[in-house]
Structures are given as C-alpha cells and as structure tokens.
Amino acid sequence: MASITLNNIKKTYEDGVxxxxxxxxxxxxxxxxxxxGPSGCGKSTTLRMIAGLxxxxxxxxxxxxxxxxxxxxxxxxxxxxxxxxxxxxHMSVYKNMAFGLKNRKxxxxxxxxxxxxxxxxxxxxxxxxxxxxxxxxxxRQRVALGRAMVRExxxxxxxxxxxxxxxxxxxxxxxxxxxxxxxLGTTFVYVxxxxxxxxxxxxxxxxxxxxxxxQFDTPQMLYNHPKNMFVAGFIGSPQMNFIDCMVKxxxxxxxxxxxxxxxxxxxxxxDYLVMYDNKEVVFGVRPEDxxxxxxxxxxxxxxxxxxxxxxxxxxxxxxxxxNDKKIIANVPSNNNIKSDKKYKFKIDIxxxxxxxxxxxxxxxx
Amino acid sequence: xxxxxxxYFPAFVLPTFISFTVVFLIPxxxxxxxxxxxxxxxxxxxxxxxxxYIRAFTKDENFLNxxxxxxxxxVVSVITINIFAxxxxxxxxxxxxxxxxxxxxxxxxxxxxxxxxxxxxxLLINAILGVFGFDITYDADYGFWGLVFLLNWQLIGYxxxxxxxxxxxxxxxxxxxxxIDGASSFSILRxxxxxxxxxxxxxxxxxxxxxxxxxxxxxxxxxxxxxxxETSMLALDIYNTFYGRIGWQGVGQAKAVVFxxxxxxxxxxxxxxxxxxxxxx
Numbered sequence: 001m002a003s004i005t006l007n008n009i010k011k012t013y014e015d016g017v018x019x020x021x022x023x024x025x026x027x028x029x030x031x032x033x034x035x036x037g038p039s040g041c042g043k044s045t046t047l048r049m050i051a052g053l054x055x056x057x058x059x060x061x062x063x064x065x066x067x068x069x070x071x072x073x074x075x076x077x078x079x080x081x082x083x084x085x086x087x088x089x090h091m092s093v094y095k096n097m098a099f100g101l102k103n104r105k106x107x108x109x110x111x112x113x114x115x116x117x118x119x120x121x122x123x124x125x126x127x128x129x130x131x132x133x134x135x136x137x138x139x140r141q142r143v144a145l146g147r148a149m150v151r152e153x154x155x156x157x158x159x160x161x162x163x164x165x166x167x168x169x170x171x172x173x174x175x176x177x178x179x180x181x182x183x184l185g186t187t188f189v190y191v192x193x194x195x196x197x198x199x200x201x202x203x204x205x206x207x208x209x210x211x212x213x214x215q216f217d218t219p220q221m222l223y224n225h226p227k228n229m230f231v232a233g234f235i236g237s238p239q240m241n242f243i244d245c246m247v248k249x250x251x252x253x254x255x256x257x258x259x260x261x262x263x264x265x266x267x268x269x270x271d272y273l274v275m276y277d278n279k280e281v282v283f284g285v286r287p288e289d290x291x292x293x294x295x296x297x298x299x300x301x302x303x304x305x306x307x308x309x310x311x312x313x314x315x316x317x318x319x320x321x322x323n324d325k326k327i328i329a330n331v332p333s334n335n336n337i338k339s340d341k342k343y344k345f346k347i348d349i350x351x352x353x354x355x356x357x358x359x360x361x362x363x364x365x
Numbered sequence: 366x367x368x369x370x371x372x373y374f375p376a377f378v379l380p381t382f383i384s385f386t387v388v389f390l391i392p393x394x395x396x397x398x399x400x401x402x403x404x405x406x407x408x409x410x411x412x413x414x415x416x417x418y419i420r421a422f423t424k425d426e427n428f429l430n431x432x433x434x435x436x437x438x439x440v441v442s443v444i445t446i447n448i449f450a451x452x453x454x455x456x457x458x459x460x461x462x463x464x465x466x467x468x469x470x471x472x473x474x475x476x477x478x479x480x481x482x483x484x485x486x487x488l489l490i491n492a493i494l495g496v497f498g499f500d501i502t503y504d505a506d507y508g509f510w511g512l513v514f515l516l517n518w519q520l521i522g523y524x525x526x527x528x529x530x531x532x533x534x535x536x537x538x539x540x541x542x543x544x545i546d547g548a549s550s551f552s553i554l555r556x557x558x559x560x561x562x563x564x565x566x567x568x569x570x571x572x573x574x575x576x577x578x579x580x581x582x583x584x585x586x587x588x589x590x591x592x593x594x595e596t597s598m599l600a601l602d603i604y605n606t607f608y609g610r611i612g613w614q615g616v617g618q619a620k621a622v623v624f625x626x627x628x629x630x631x632x633x634x635x636x637x638x639x640x641x642x643x644x645x646x
Contacts, residue, residue: 053541074547086538090560090642099556100546147546 002064002077002154002187003029004050009059011045019045020211023059032181032188034202036195037234042211043191044159050189051080051157063155076155079148083160085140087132087147094128097147118146121183138169145180158190162197174200195235199223207231229360232284232353238317238328240284244357247276256283256354259323263300263347269354272364281363282355287317287330289348292337301346304329309339318343400619403612417619427594428620431602438509438598439577442516446573447566450521454528468529471522479519483586486515501588508588508596515583520576524569531565532558560642567639571632578628599624
C-alpha cells in the first residue's frame with residue numbers, strides 16, 4: 001500500500017527563493033503519475049522531496065499512512081532512477097544491482113535470486129559482469145531500472161530517465177517502463193518535460209508551472225478540457241492555436257468575431273459567455289480541428305495564407321500567420337497542398353476552447 | 366599538412382632534447398658511472414667495480430640506519446598526511462561557512478621554503494621542550510616526530526587541495542543513489558566516495574611518498590641528523606658522505622644510485638597498484 005499525499009508542501013531555499021508554493025497532490029496506490037512542465041517549474045524538486053533528497057520547508061508528506069517529512073531516504077521504501085542513471089562506475093552491473101540489498105543485509109542467495117530475476121526481466125543477463133562504461137545508453141538505463149526493481153519498493157521515482165536516449169530508444173524504453181509498471185503493480189512517479197512521454201505513459205498527469213500545479217488530471221481530460229491556456233498550449237504537439245477575438249451576441253446566439261470573420265458558438269456555451277458580451281477573449285483550437293474546405297460561403301471558417309507545408313507522412317503540418325499569430329493546421333496528407341498559397345480553413349466549433357484573456361483561465365469548451 | 370609537420374619534427378624536438386640531455390641524461394648516467402669509481406673530481410675517476418656499493422652497505426652503518434629511519438618516517442608521514450588531508454578536504458567540501466578561508470589558510474605553509482620551515486619549527490619545538498630542560502636533539506624520537514609533524518604541517522594543505530578537486534568531481538547523483546540504496550554515511554564514503562577519488566589518491570600518495578623519501582632541507586634545518594646521525598635521513602646521509610668524508614665521494618654516489626632505485630621502484634609499484642583502482646566513468 002503506497003499512496004502518496006502532499007499537503008500544502010512548500011519549498012524555499014536558503015537564499016529565500018521559493019520554488020514550490022502550497023503543493024497539494026493525492027497519488028493513489030499503484031498509479032502511474034507524471035509530473036510534467038517546463039524547466040524550472042519545480043517538478044524535479046517535488047520528486048526529490050518525495051525521495052527525501054530535498055528538505056521540505058513546510059507542509060506534510062505522507063507515503064502510505066506514514067508522515068515521512070523527517071524520514072531518511074533509505075527508510076521511505078522508495079527507489080529512484082536518475083536522469084544520469086547514477087550507476088556506480090567502479091562496480092559491475094551485478095554489484096550495482098545488488099548494492100541496495102547488500103546494505104539491507106539481505107542474504108546472499110536471495111540477492112542472487114532477485115538480481116537474476118530482474119536481469120532476466122530487463123534482458124540484461126549477459127551484461128552482469130560488465131562495468132557500466134562498457135554499456136550503451138539504453139543498457140545503462142535498464143540497469144538503473146533493474147537496480148530500483150530488485151529492492152521491490154512501494155514507490156518508484158523516475159527523474160527524466162529517458163532524456164539521454166535517442167528518439168528510437170526512447171520510444172522503446174517508454175513502452176518497456178509502462179509494461180514494467182503493469183507487471184510490478186506499484187506506484188510510479190515520473191518526471192519529464194516531454195509532453196509525449198507524459199501523455200503516453202501516465203494514468204494521471206500533473207502539469208506544473210512556476211511551482212504551481214496547473215492541472216492534475218487524466219491525459220484525455222488534459223487534452224480535451226485544459227483548464228487554462230498554459231495547459232492547453234503545453235499539452236499536444238503541435239500545440240494549440242490561440243486567436244484573440246471578441247464575444248458578440250445576436251439574439252439568442254453568441255459569436256466570436258476575429259478580423260473579418262465570425263464563428264457561431266453552440267448554445268451550450270451561452271451561460272458561460274453572459275459576462276463576456278462585447279469583451280475580448282482568446283479562443284483555442286487544436287491543429288487537427290482545422291480542416292480545409294473549398295466552398296466560398298462555408299460558415300465558421302477563415303482564410304489562411306500557408307507559408308510552409310510540412311509533409312510528415314500521414315499528415316501535413318501547415319504553418320501560416322493570422323493577425324500576427326502563428327497558426328498551425330494538421331490535415332490528412334491526401335489533400336493536395338502547396339505552400340505559399342491561401343486556403344480556407346473550417347473550425348470544428350464543438351472542439352474549441354474559450355479562455356479569459358486576462359487570467360488565461362478556461363471559460364468554456 | 367601532416368607530412369609538412371613531420372618534416373620539421375627534428376627542429377621542434379631538438380631544443381628540448383638538447384636541454385634534457387645536457388641537464389638530465391648526461392649527469393644521470395655520469396652519476397651511475399661515478400658510483401663504480403673512486404674519485405675526487407670527475408676527471409680523476411678510477412674504475413673499482415661494486416666496491417662503493419659494498420662499502421655503503423658493510424662499512425657505513427649510518428647508511429642502513431638512515432635507510433631504516435627514512436622508511437619509518439615515510440610510512441608514518443604518508444599515512445598521517447593523507448588521512449589528515451583527506452579528512453580536511455571532506456570537511457571543507459561541505460556547505461559550511463568559511464570553507465574558502467580555511468582552504469587558503471591550510472594551503473599557506475606549502476608556500477614557505479623547507480629550510481625556513483625547518484628553522485622555524487626548530488625554534489618552536491625547542492622552546493616547548495626547553496620548558497622540560499631538553500631540546501629536539503636530546504632523543505631521536507623527538508627528531509622523528511618533529512619531522513613527521515613538520516612535513517604534515519607543510520604538505521597537508523597541498524594534498525587537501527588535490528583531494529578537494531577530486532571530491533568536487535564525485536557526481537552528486539551517485540551519493541544520492543547510494544543514500545536511497547540504504548547506504549550509511551560511512552558506507553557511502555567507503556563504497557562510493559573513495560573509489561571515485563582514486564585518481565587524487567594516486568597523485569597524493571605518489572607526492573607524499575616521494576617527498577617523504579627525498580626529504581632533505583627540513584631534515585638538515587630541524588635536526589641536522591642529531592643526535593649522532595640517528596635522525597639523518599637518506600638524502601642527508603648521502604650529502605654528509607659526499608661532502609663530509611674525504612675519499613668517500615664514490616660511496617656517496619653509490620648511495621645516491623641505491624636511493625634513486627628505491628624511490629623509483631616504490632613509486633612505480635604504488636602507481637601500478639592505485640592506478641588499477643581508478644575508475645573510468
């Protein structure tokens with residue numbers, strides 16, 4: 001049983017800089033949680049506080065039912081995989097994996113059994129006598145995972161474990177870690193700045209910015225119902241398009257007016273927009289929710305001059321500028337599209353998100 | 366391009382090669398040759414084979430005393446200097462206030478010349494021993510520990526700087542991983558920190574070993590070998606043999622060759638042993 005609870009956690013360094021302000025998280029047992037955000041958002045600090053490598057300035061941290069603020073890392077029943085792998089370079093792979101068990105005075109036969117089982121699971125049996133320097137990046141990463149696994153901890157903490165690997169290996173290791181989580185059935189807390197990793201691996205994702213949790217939700221909810229412009233822009237690749245516009249009302253219907261264009265909003269949004277009549281807002285639409293249309297009188301559409309058309313295989317990424325803002329559209333590659341040409345794009349109004357221009361929070365979607 | 370550089374190879378190498386030959390190779394081989402001769406000046410050397418070596422070991426008990434004294438001194442100095450220097454380095458790499466100030470203070474004795482240090486500590490030690498009615502030359506043990514203390518005082522700061530450089534290069538992640546792996550502070554020191562600073566250990570052992578073995582000016586200034594040459598180390602003994610005894614120049618030279626061989630063998634063995642323990646990450 002290893003749920004993790006962070007209650008009003010605060011981290012202030014000796015020089016007075018506060019990096020985490022009032023962090024509250026409730027991580028369930030056996031959940032795969034991703035902490036994601038840009039550099040300096042406090043995700044690694046949060047992980048290090050859970051690990052006990054960083055002191056907590058204020059608040060309460062619980063692992064299971066036990067408050068662990070003042071418990072040393074070794075007694076928290078956790079294992080951690082570092083970005084740099086942190087393998088002991090003077091020890092063989094076997095000794096690296098056995099080190100934690102040896103420190104805990106586990107009998108030799110049991111150590112041997114556990115190391116061999118983990119090595120088999122991770123496919124590193126043939127490297128057990130090698131030193132880390134004789135291994136490739138992917139192999140080192142697997143050894144680091146193995147070292148964490150043999151301890152059979154209640155919580156796995158992973159600090160950007162794939163960031164030193166090349167793209168292909170990263171994809172491979174991503175699924176390997178997800179499989180591992182399923183097989184081990186323990187709580188995983190995983191830090192990354194890569195939103196693709198976050199979306200593909202996590203049961204739930206914590207999006208952080210400047211030490212504050214922006215949203216803590218499932219990948220689907222983050223993608224389809226982001227709570228603010230930061231989350232909307234951070235999650236999804238290519239990122240969501242944002243267009244400044246004005247809310248207008250004609251009879252029972254609300255419109256968004258931008259440039260010479262207008263889009264009619266569905267009636268379900270009416271209640272949310274009452275306060276914003278004749279006010280500026282930002283609407284967000286994901287690249288894949290824009291589609292090319294031919295008809296002149298298409299409603300809810302706008303013209304965009306496409307500067308660059310990138311063919312990625314199945315899709316085209318189309319880049320253009322509208323009212324000084326970059327717009328990206330993602331359309332199927334069966335369209336015959338050329339760059340330096342104007343196209344009409346239809347907006348899927350059922351998929352748009354409207355944000356307050358001042359506090360950047362979601363008004364409705 | 367590479368071919369052109371190769372063409373000028375002799376021109377680049379020649380100045381260094383000539384200086385190395387004149388100031389090192391010729392005197393070195395000349396010295397070895399002279400150890401097999403009886404001489405007063407270099408021109409008047411007569412070949413006598415191994416006679417000088419035999420005389421050094423059989424007819425001059427001071428040499429074996431000096432050798433034994435030097436070995437004892439080296440063992441004690443190497444151990445104490447490295448333990449203290451490493452401990453200080455550990456202390457001064459912690460995030461404590463004033464570490465930069467203390468690093469400078471501990472390094473300073475190394476900037477004072479050995480002979481000056483010898484005289485200063487001679488005055489200080491004699492002032493203390495004077496209270497009890499004797500001085501450093503009263504007993505060889507006083508001289509021994511005086512020399513150990515002096516060399517510790519002089520070299521600890523220097524070795525500490527090398528250890529600090531090594532300790533600062535130990536990745537923080539490794540210590541943190543060990544902490545999570547359940548290692549105690551002592552276990553982290555033994556299993557992670559020390560293996561990771563082995564390159565520094567190799568350098569410091571080599572420097573302290575050779576410096577202790579070759580100690581001369583501090584020995585001359587602190588005890589001058591007194592009482593009765595009992596605290597005379599190898600270098601001082603060679604100096605006294607060469608300049609202090611007429612007709613013993615060849616023996617002095619033979620002792621110097623033996624001295625060189627001992628230092629070279631010890632240093633070589635030490636570098637091999639500790640070098641093997643160094644870690645490539």
